[in-house]
Amino acid sequence: MAGWRSSGAPRCLPLPGARHHSPYPFELNRRFRSPWAPWVRTIAAGCALLLAACASQGPPRPPRIERPERVTDLAVAQIGRALELSFTPPALATDGERLSKPLEIEIFRSVTPPGQKTVDALGAGRPWTTLLGSDLGRFARGQKIIYPSLLPEPEFSRSLGSTFAFTVRGLTRGFRHRPTTGEASKTVEAVLLDVSGPVEGLTVQPTEHALELRWQPPSRTLSGGAPADLAGYRVYKSQTGKPDSFRLLGETASAAYQDPDFQFKNTYFYKVRAVFKRDGQVAESEDSEAVTITPLDTFPPPPPAGLTGLYTVGQVELIWTANTEPDLAGYNVYRRDDGGPPHRVSRTLVSTPIFHDSSVALGHAYGYEVTAADLAGNESRPSAEVQIQVQ
Numbered sequence: 001m002a003g004w005r006s007s008g009a010p011r012c013l014p015l016p017g018a019r020h021h022s023p024y025p026f027e028l029n030r031r032f033r034s035p036w037a038p039w040v041r042t043i044a045a046g047c048a049l050l051l052a053a054c055a056s057q058g059p060p061r062p063p064r065i066e067r068p069e070r071v072t073d074l075a076v077a078q079i080g081r082a083l084e085l086s087f088t089p090p091a092l093a094t095d096g097e098r099l100s101k102p103l104e105i106e107i108f109r110s111v112t113p114p115g116q117k118t119v120d121a122l123g124a125g126r127p128w129t130t131l132l133g134s135d136l137g138r139f140a141r142g143q144k145i146i147y148p149s150l151l152p153e154p155e156f157s158r159s160l161g162s163t164f165a166f167t168v169r170g171l172t173r174g175f176r177h178r179p180t181t182g183e184a185s186k187t188v189e190a191v192l193l194d195v196s197g198p199v200e201g202l203t204v205q206p207t208e209h210a211l212e213l214r215w216q217p218p219s220r221t222l223s224g225g226a227p228a229d230l231a232g233y234r235v236y237k238s239q240t241g242k243p244d245s246f247r248l249l250g251e252t253a254s255a256a257y258q259d260p261d262f263q264f265k266n267t268y269f270y271k272v273r274a275v276f277k278r279d280g281q282v283a284e285s286e287d288s289e290a291v292t293i294t295p296l297d298t299f300p301p302p303p304p305a306g307l308t309g310l311y312t313v314g315q316v317e318l319i320w321t322a323n324t325e326p327d328l329a330g331y332n333v334y335r336r337d338d339g340g341p342p343h344r345v346s347r348t349l350v351s352t353p354i355f356h357d358s359s360v361a362l363g364h365a366y367g368y369e370v371t372a373a374d375l376a377g378n379e380s381r382p383s384a385e386v387q388i389q390v391q
Helices: 036-055 133-138 153-158
Strands: 073-078 082-087 104-112 128-131 142-151 163-173 179-181 188-191 200-206 211-216 230-238 247-252 255-259 268-278 283-285 290-293 307-311 315-321 328-337 354-357 364-374 387-388
Touching: 073 188, 082 163, 104 142, 142 211, 153 211, 188 283, 200 268, 211 268, 230 255, 247 255, 255 268, 307 364, 307 387, 315 364, 315 387, 354 364
Parallel strands: 073 283
Antiparallel strands: 073 082, 082 142, 104 128, 104 163, 163 179, 163 188, 200 211, 211 255, 230 247, 230 268, 268 283, 268 290, 307 315, 315 354, 328 364, 364 387
């Protein structure tokens, strides 16, 4: 065949620019190298690095066991017919690293009748209830979980005086949904008391120096008895009215409370709970209806005192004791001419307790009074009148 040697070895046809002819058809001079050569070299280098890394890899690490840390701040409080648990859910595992798997909380509960030794909450072995990840979000209040265990009316009535014990522990689930449980928290206890229903008749009235709260004392407990264990009341306050925004303001033994920490034109919300105590155990009633108030300053300052005056050359000079109210705006000066009705002689508010009246005439008698005005526009009653005879 033309172009091939008789020995059968292939022979390249001459190409333009070729310096020599190889017996192999793809061996060209440098000007005709394949454009894929740089990519080939890069891929080869990467494979070499990968093989080197595989050659230096250590033994495989065992899977991480995410055992939640122990809950350390479990607490329980009775609010009405509910036993309210509060705690901070663990965010870390016992290895000190953050949990990456969904957290669950197991709650253990025991109920011991009055007069008997308290039963261990873990004694039953099985949790009373379990809070899943979605439940934890639903009961989250800031950084804490607030879980109310509401007792139905029949259970509440037959359990009065019983001791409720609670313990919690966290868990995560691994391969085949197998649980990895953390250490159980401390056990907290609450003796169920016969509290009253919500406080009724709450009102708030503004005064010059405080907001006064009043309400009706409860007359019956939830079981229908007299409130023998009633010890007082707790007052809660909020500036937004949102359910989670109320904070304990104070306690009082009577059905009234004064809150001096307020400002006019600001809005405040209040709730009250009745407090019951027996043998060191404390319980509260449910919240009263929230009341709101936006107090306005309708309270005038007291009248100025110590007004005196005298007639000098061509004018009457008045002086009085300065008022000390922080919202004082100034003073008004009034004059009666020869026993007539008073009229204001100060064109604007007087900023200092001194006034000069040059609009007097000889042979007339004048009576002067001074009032104080605050920043809200409230004006005091007039001061005692001072008589000046101009001669």
